[in-house]
Amino acid sequence: MLLELFDCDPDAINNLEAVKGALVEAAKRAQATIVDIVFHEFNPFGISGVVVIAESHLSIHTWPEYRYAAVDIFSCGDVLKPEVAASYLVEQFAAERTSVVEVQRGLFLQPSGTVVNKAVAAVGA
């Protein structure tokens, strides 16, 4: 899940502890098992962070000067609830506009997953 957060509260996305706390809490609410946490603050603005989870990872990059944050929620299996994490982050950063794109990965491994429309068999009468 690729999440775009626009028109965020610039203070909320420029505070290392706040951003880290939000991503960790989002991971927990999504039922993720946290394995590792790395966050960095950039000069003059911006925070990058990753929460590595047993189900893959959550990452965030913030541009407070543009009131923008980009979040990726990469998950495998069907236990994780990325939409719960996404909603929580939208709320925490007071994002006024958002965009969510879901990208399926590893589809060649699961041929059924690549079928978008099942052809209707209409042979005979």
Added chain:
Amino acid sequence: MLLELFDCDPDAINNLEAVKGALVEAAKRAQATIVDIVFHEFNPFGISGVVVIAESHLSIHTWPEYRYAAVDIFSCGDVLKPEVAASYLVEQFAAERTSVVEVQRGLFLQPSGTVVNKAVAAVGA
């Protein structure tokens, strides 16, 4: 850039040091400035890792049992060369099939970036 690596050498993507070394070297070849590196090995198979770079991050998740690895190369600015990193990883893991999807982020911030086709003005004669 979302990179799918199929039919990889299973040994290459199940070795923590090899996967970490490859992702770090890919980041360097792409001209990234490395800020932090975190890698974990899962039981019974699989490695997850992230290289946090000044320009955002590279991440990898491997499923040796499926000979599959998913790589994300998230970059900002125009110094980074994600395609160089991608080619290097394809070679290192001996992937026989690959898929690459590029997703533009933060487009609302740069209205010109959202224009895919410029309409041809054909008014008058």
